Amino acid sequence: MRGLIEGLNKNFESRIRLGIMSALMVNDSLDFNNLKELLKVTDGNLASHIKALEKNEYISVNKQFIGKKPNTTYSATAFGKIEFSNHLDALEKLIKGS
Amino acid sequence: MRGLIEGLNKNFESRIRLGIMSALMVNDSLDFNNLKELLKVTDGNLASHIKALEKNEYISVNKQFIGKKPNTTYSATAFGKIEFSNHLDALEKLIKGS
Numbered sequence: 001m002r003g004l005i006e007g008l009n010k011n012f013e014s015r016i017r018l019g020i021m022s023a024l025m026v027n028d029s030l031d032f033n034n035l036k037e038l039l040k041v042t043d044g045n046l047a048s049h050i051k052a053l054e055k056n057e058y059i060s061v062n063k064q065f066i067g068k069k070p071n072t073t074y075s076a077t078a079f080g081k082i083e084f085s086n087h088l089d090a091l092e093k094l095i096k097g098s
Numbered sequence: 099m100r101g102l103i104e105g106l107n108k109n110f111e112s113r114i115r116l117g118i119m120s121a122l123m124v125n126d127s128l129d130f131n132n133l134k135e136l137l138k139v140t141d142g143n144l145a146s147h148i149k150a151l152e153k154n155e156y157i158s159v160n161k162q163f164i165g166k167k168p169n170t171t172y173s174a175t176a177f178g179k180i181e182f183s184n185h186l187d188a189l190e191k192l193i194k195g196s
Contacts, residue, residue: 003136003138004117004120004121004136004137005113005114005116005117005137005138006138008113008116010113013111013112013113014111015103015106015108015111016103018103018106018189018192019102019103019192021196022102022192022193022195022196023102025196026195026196038101038102039102039103040101040103040104084196088193088196091116091189091193092190092193094116094117094120095120095186095189095190097120097124098119098120098123098124098182098183098186
């Protein structure tokens with residue numbers, strides 16, 4: 001059991017970040033309201049976690065127009081997908097050990 | 099994917115708490131140095147997480163003497179084992195969904 005938590009990534013600790021990344025692993029892109037609905041969290045809470053994930057380049061922000069309306073969606077970056085998969089592998093190892 | 103993170107328990111978010119509970123799920127009891135060695139964390143960091151888990155009654159503190167020397171060990175409570183297993187189940191569901 002040595003180094004039990006070594007593979008776990010501190011940036012993905014929060015349930016909300018786990019939820020955002022999990023959702024973006026199986027959806028090419030989601031907008032703010034999609035994520036809010038999926039995770040049942042407040043706007044402020046969601047926005048702060050999205051910002052942190054973006055700052056670490058785990059997710060990218062895509063800005064476009066739908067008709068005349070501006071629309072922002074989020075996607076997991078290739079780097080984000082790799083890092084998150086590693087985190088999930090470490091979680092799975094920890095779970096199997098319990 | 100609705101309510102993606104509902105089953106996750108905020109008290110087990112931190113990697114260190116995940117590590118403490120995982121270790122105590124497969125060991126009847128461990129002392130401070132055992133946990134410190136397993137998790138590679140500082141005394142202060144470990145102590146604060148142990149205190150929080152104890153406050154929530156997920157772990158119990160056992161004080162005894164080994165010869166003349168006082169010895170403190172920690173064990174997962176029955177309640178702690180149930181709550182942590184539920185957390186792991188929710189994590190597994192999230193991982194499978196990704």
